[in-house]
Amino acid sequence: MKRRNFIKNSCGLCAAGMVSAVVLLESCDKNSRTPEGPTVNFTLDLSSSANAALNSAGGSLASNGVVIVNTGSDFAAIAQRCTHEGCSVAYSASGNELRCPCHSGKFDLNGNVTAGPPPAPLKTYTVTQNGTVLTIEG
Numbered sequence: 001m002k003r004r005n006f007i008k009n010s011c012g013l014c015a016a017g018m019v020s021a022v023v024l025l026e027s028c029d030k031n032s033r034t035p036e037g038p039t040v041n042f043t044l045d046l047s048s049s050a051n052a053a054l055n056s057a058g059g060s061l062a063s064n065g066v067v068i069v070n071t072g073s074d075f076a077a078i079a080q081r082c083t084h085e086g087c088s089v090a091y092s093a094s095g096n097e098l099r100c101p102c103h104s105g106k107f108d109l110n111g112n113v114t115a116g117p118p119p120a121p122l123k124t125y126t127v128t129q130n131g132t133v134l135t136i137e138g
């Protein structure tokens, strides 16, 4: 390999490595920030037709600024307001994630940012079930 080509290739690899490192650091930094979301304490009755979506795996609904998801084995509750510019995220069963319609931000069910510009994770909540009543708090 000629010296000129060696230097060219080395610079290209170096630049690619630096871009990867920056993306990785940004991603870690986002999820090390304090999760954002309202403080709540409310109940949902699963026997009510208004909450029927939660009776099947993959079902979800939004209430009191929180998205509640039936994961199939449990319930997850995640803040609804995107940490980027405040749009409402919605659950996507196909990706098992929360998606923001405004700038394609994505979050996992633990509230962590997995894609897009959101600068911080979403707050998650404790869900307890007593009979047909779910209590969401945090």
Ligand code: FES
Pocket: 082, 083, 084, 085, 086, 087, 100, 101, 102, 103, 104, 105, 116, 117, 118
């Ligand atoms: S407001 Fe959610 S990604 Fe921009």
